[in-house]
Amino acid sequence: MPKCRIWDVEGRVRGKNLGNNKFQFDFDKEEDLQKVLLRRPCHFNKWSFSLERWIPTIKEDFPNSMMLWVTVMGVPTHYKKDETYRSIGGALRKWIKWMSRMAE
Structure with missing residues (x-):
């Protein structure tokens, strides 16, 4: 359970753990x-998770993804180019180009 200072x-x-994450x-x-x-979004024990009110049927607009901010550190100078950051972003799914400018 998240600590009292988080949710109060x-x-x-x-x-209850229902299994299957x-x-x-x-x-x-x-x-x-x-x-x-x-x-929301919630964070616990270095994990982020989506918390939603349970409903008996899943609607079209039920969230199935979560936006996160990723900071990439330690990239050697000769790899600091869009291609590198696109590759990293692609592994995380959706790529937002302006984020690569923050690392330079």
Whole structure:
């Protein structure tokens, strides 16, 4: 469970590992759930995760991805070019070109 200082709902939420990298959290109060949902995306133990209210059927707009900011450090000078950053971005899925300018 995320530490109390992260969600501030200690003792009012229970978590269960459902397997297959899925977890279920049961909140005692709706306002606690809403407070946690407003703090998305969530981070715990050096992992980022998507937290969504469960609904019995998945809608078209149900989130299936998460935007993250990646800082690439230690790239040798002769590799600091778009091709290198495109390769790294491609491995992470979607590439945003302006990010490579920040590393130069």
